[in-house]
């Protein structure tokens with residue numbers, strides 16, 4: 249019997265419901281193909297089915313599982329269905345779900361090495377593996393000036409990269425005093441909206457984001473980039489950041505990294521490569537060419553949560 253004084257689920261009960269949850273997920277995996285990919289609910293329908301106030305007492309876990317089946321499942325768009333072809337791939341997998349359980353079970357905080365050495369060292373080590381597996385230049389490994397960290401999303405990675413670019417361009421002046429409205433960032437018309445969001449959060453202002461035209465394969469045109477940078481310098485502005493994309497969201501276009509990289513190097517601009525979508529393709533040696541020119545990049549991000557059977561969220565930066 250659970251101790252009525254305890255607010256914790258006793259280990260035996262946890263074991264029982266843990267098994268039930270795993271069974272429920274396994275059964276979901278078996279039936280997901282038969283469910284409608286797009287949720288049929290109307291806006292507000294899920295909320296209307298929920299009680300207006302939180303329950304005063306915790307409910308039995310079987311009631312919660314029944315609610316998941318009755319109230320939540322009809323409101324799910326089934327990204328894991330083999331019939332799902334919308335937005336972008338976001339594949340989970342058995343090992344990834346079980347890994348998430350272990351991680352939640354340990355409840356570790358990884359903000360410092362001392363807060364859990366295994367967390368930091370495993371993260372660093374696996375990101376070195378990934379750098380090797382994707383054929384990234386040696387500078388992206390932790391043995392050099394680089395080394396990867398896990399971010400929640402590619403959007404966060406783009407923001408981190410832009411902040412680093414902003415500080416490098418201003419020698420930490422903007423970090424102390426704020427942006428003065430002269431810093432300029434560059435991406436293509438096909439770049440993911442997270443870069444525009446980052447530009448706004450980092451204080452550069454939407455006005456100072458240049459969306460460079462693309463060619464007939466939707467790839468950023470390096471000549472147009474160079475021309476725009478010159479114009480901005482002539483106008484007294486300070487170009488600081490370029491985002492090139494390996495696999496744009498809408499068409500999987502590949503921006504030409506070697507040419508863009510040469511412009512960035514000549515102009516001393518930070519080059520961030522957003523490979524959120526297509527980067528994992530380079531796990532296959534025959535697709536390594538998508539990373540040609542990465543030696544010019546200051547930062548790189550790809551999303552195992554899109555194409556590497558890893559739960560959302562996991563971005564490697």
Ligand SMILES: Cc1ncc(COP(=O)(O)O)c(C=O)c1O
Nearest residue numbers: 336401402403440496497524525
């Ligand atoms: C090219 C590209 N960049 C960035 C993102 C944003 O990814 P996240 O959801 O990890 O922020 C996406 C998502 O589809 C993407 O395709």
